[in-house]
Every structure is written in structure tokens, then in C-alpha cells.
Amino acid sequence: MTTKTVVSMVLVVLLLPMTAAAQKKGSIELRSISEVEVATTNAKGEKEVKRVDAAASKVIPGDVVIFTTQYANVDKKPAENVVIINPVSEHVVYVENSAEGPGMKIEFSVDQGKRYAAPDKLVKTDAKGVSRRAAAREYTHIRWTLGKPLAPGGKGSVSFRARVK
Amino acid sequence: MKRTTRYILTAFIALVILAAITERPARAAGTPAGVTISGQATATYDYDASPQPPITAVTSFVVDRKIDPIVTTTNNSYVSVAPGPASQALTFRVTNNGNATQDYSLAAANAADPFGGADNFDGANVRVFVETNGTPGYQAGADTATFIDELVSDAATTVYIMADIPAGQATDDIAAYALLATAHDGGAAGLGALTAATAGANSQLGVDMVFADAAGPADGARDGAHSAASAYRVAGAAVTLLKSAVVISAGNQPVTGATIRYTIAVTVSGAGTAAGVVISDPIPVNTTFVAGTLTLNNGLLTDAADTDAGDVNGTTAGAVTVRLGDLNSASPVQTITFEVNIN
Numbered sequence: 001m002t003t004k005t006v007v008s009m010v011l012v013v014l015l016l017p018m019t020a021a022a023q024k025k026g027s028i029e030l031r032s033i034s035e036v037e038v039a040t041t042n043a044k045g046e047k048e049v050k051r052v053d054a055a056a057s058k059v060i061p062g063d064v065v066i067f068t069t070q071y072a073n074v075d076k077k078p079a080e081n082v083v084i085i086n087p088v089s090e091h092v093v094y095v096e097n098s099a100e101g102p103g104m105k106i107e108f109s110v111d112q113g114k115r116y117a118a119p120d121k122l123v124k125t126d127a128k129g130v131s132r133r134a135a136a137r138e139y140t141h142i143r144w145t146l147g148k149p150l151a152p153g154g155k156g157s158v159s160f161r162a163r164v165k
Numbered sequence: 166m167k168r169t170t171r172y173i174l175t176a177f178i179a180l181v182i183l184a185a186i187t188e189r190p191a192r193a194a195g196t197p198a199g200v201t202i203s204g205q206a207t208a209t210y211d212y213d214a215s216p217q218p219p220i221t222a223v224t225s226f227v228v229d230r231k232i233d234p235i236v237t238t239t240n241n242s243y244v245s246v247a248p249g250p251a252s253q254a255l256t257f258r259v260t261n262n263g264n265a266t267q268d269y270s271l272a273a274a275n276a277a278d279p280f281g282g283a284d285n286f287d288g289a290n291v292r293v294f295v296e297t298n299g300t301p302g303y304q305a306g307a308d309t310a311t312f313i314d315e316l317v318s319d320a321a322t323t324v325y326i327m328a329d330i331p332a333g334q335a336t337d338d339i340a341a342y343a344l345l346a347t348a349h350d351g352g353a354a355g356l357g358a359l360t361a362a363t364a365g366a367n368s369q370l371g372v373d374m375v376f377a378d379a380a381g382p383a384d385g386a387r388d389g390a391h392s393a394a395s396a397y398r399v400a401g402a403a404v405t406l407l408k409s410a411v412v413i414s415a416g417n418q419p420v421t422g423a424t425i426r427y428t429i430a431v432t433v434s435g436a437g438t439a440a441g442v443v444i445s446d447p448i449p450v451n452t453t454f455v456a457g458t459l460t461l462n463n464g465l466l467t468d469a470a471d472t473d474a475g476d477v478n479g480t481t482a483g484a485v486t487v488r489l490g491d492l493n494s495a496s497p498v499q500t501i502t503f504e505v506n507i508n
Binding site: 027028029030031032033034053054055057058059060061062065067069071075077079080081082083084085086087089091092150164165 | 196202206212217221223224
């Protein structure tokens, strides 16, 4: 046995338990945040819009809440086919054109997540079989699809706004 | 074919009208206070081409109590009143645009004229009553509630401001009042405690009280109250005269010696009373009054200026004069006739 081989073997032995531990606790971490924008005046007397945790703020019907999902790959391997789905709560209405997600394909559903499509291809069909383009207020789910693998340590966030009914 | 097309078109229009009538208005007041709204995210992904268990994360918050009374008046313009009568009504609607059941205390306050004029007098015995018996309009003894009890979200109720109009107010005098509705806690019969807004950013414990009301003529924005104004205007009485002429002598031609009968019909419109109405009509030139032909409402009047209502060439030279006294819109039409001969 040469010295080189011994070093490689030691490395393999060291790596194995690390990989196992990371997989056990989950390889992608998600965090959901709901916030409202509050207009304040700062020390200089300038008007500012701050984002405040919705649970620590007053929220009444008509207010707009920003729902953000932060994601991160905490594993050592790239994650493929990363898809994030946000149901739109029955008590809120999606604000048109508010979904954001850098590098993501954004699609919507009007049938509780059975089918997803871009807004211009979403249709609603009434009882008589007449189809029309679905309105933003009818969206039940939003789906973000990451177009490329999420590298180890990679992270990002997606968000949308919704008005409390 | 033409007819068929028309029928179809009519049916189509009828359908459109039906659809417009049956369309329900959107629920304005919204999600009830205390409801928890959750935002959930689920992520799916593959490692080494094998699907991994989905990961979820949830965020949530509680909907706070929105306090948003809306007061409007259903009077499109001034409420016309005559000087003197008691218990004249201004009519308002109070709507609960909040997301929880509320009580409302009510008050009448002096206000600027919402219809563009100038408020220049006050009514007497000003009171506020809630429509209680469901019959439109104020009914004394039936509409007796003085505050609004348990108005559910999105519901509205009618409220009256009642005032007595002082006798002696002049025509076009204006008295404006605002109805002020202030939110009190609902939940039990009787007027609850005054609803107080939660101070600071958030109590974080349970439901906060958030004032979302607009400013009215008698209150500010976000003060848990709202108001709207309406106004009384003293209306005069308009006297209308309609005069007609008929040739009643043989031949029915207006020639020399012919007799013409004039008829003057007097009516009064408006809320007020026309006091001491006197009609004076000059006898036309080149005619001569026919003695003993002056009548009022088919009753003969003497030509002399005496105790009856009319005279000729007495009160005013060369004219017929009839004193009708006080008239209002409820008075019957007063009909005066007299005859003249063409010279």
C-alpha cells in the first residue's frame, strides 16, 4: 500500500457519516413568511415602507399580505427538479402579476392544483361548457419550477401578494 | 324571419336584465375577525434522480377586527318642510362594513348644509330613532330604538333624525344635521361598551381592534365613528293661475256685443301655505263687466266691496278682486268666473 491510497481511504471513511447526517435532517430547507407593508416616517422625516411580520401587525379585510417562501439547499449535492407550491388561502385573493421568483417558471392553477398553466392559458369552464380565461382572483395554487439544479448551498426566495377577503 | 329575430333579441335582452338583477354584490365586509389565515409552501425535489419526501413550511396570522361604520343619507336633496309642524324626518342608512357584529350609538349634530346652501336655523326637539317595525318611514311610537343593537357584518339599518320645525321660519331657510354613528362592542343585547382601538402595532394576543372608517362631516377618519349630513329646507307655496275664456252669446263669435265668460282656476303646490291669497284681474279694455256674474266655486258673489270674498271695481278700480284666504296644496282648486260684454 502506498501512502496515497491510505489518505484516500481515510477521506472516504470521513465523508460517509457526514453525508448520511445531512440526508437525515432534510436536504432542502424551507421557510414561509407572511408580511404586510407599513408606511412609516423615519428619523429624517422621510416616508418609508417597511415590511412587518403579519402576525405582529394589524391585518384586516382589504389589506395586502406578502407571502414569501425562502428555500436553500443545505446538502452537499445539487437538488434537481426543485418545485415549490403555494396554495392560495380561501380567505385571500391573489393580486394579479404579483408572483415573483428569479430563475423560476411561474404557473397557476384554478382547480386546486390538478393542472397548472401560465395565466394566458388558464381557462375556466362553466356548467354550459363555455370557456373563458380565468381571472387572477380564481387562482387556487401557485407553482414555481426551478429551471436548473440547485447547487449545494444555493438558495433563493419566491413570493406573491394576496389581498385579505 | 324578422319577427323571429325580434323575439330572440327580446328574450336575450330579458336574460341580460335578469342576470344583472340576480348578480349578488360582493361581500364587502370580508373575512370575519379571529380567522387564522395560513400560507403553506411545499417543496419537492430529486437527489440523484430519485424523488425526496416533500418539505413543507407554514406561516400564519390572525385577521383582526375591522371597525368600519358607513353612514349615508337616503335624502337625495333637501327635505321640504313647512314652518310649524312637529316631527319631520331626515333619513339615513348605517351600514356595518366591518367584519364583526357591532352596536352603534347614535347622535344628531349640527352640520354644514350638504346640498350647497347655508344652514341658518335649528329645529326643536331633535331626536334620533332607529327603524324598528320594518315599515318604511318614521312611525311615532313604533320606531322607538335610540341605538343600533347587534348589526351583523355587511348589514344596514335605517335611522331617522326627527325635529320640529319652528313656526315663523321663512321660505328657503335651511337646518342641516349630521347623523353620527359610533361603534360599540356587539355580542349581547343592549348597547355594549364603546369600542376602543388596540394601541400600538399589535397586541399579539388574539384579535386587535382596528378602526378603518372614513371621515364624515361630524367625525374624523379612523375614529370608530362615521357620519353623514342631510338638511331641511322650508318650502314656500307656489300659486298657479289658469285663465280661460269662452264666448257664451249666440253665434259663439267674439263680435261687438258678444258675452265672454272668463274662468280663473287657482291651485297651490309646495309644502308651505300661501297666506291671504288675493286674486286681482283687470277687466279687459273695450269690454264691460256684466253685473251680477262674479262667482267663486259656483257661488254668486255680490259686486260690491262687502263681507263676501269678492268685489268688482271696488278694492281695485277697473278690476275683479277675490280674496281666497290661506291655501295649501291640500286645498281644492278655487274657481272664479265672471262675464264681460265686448263693447
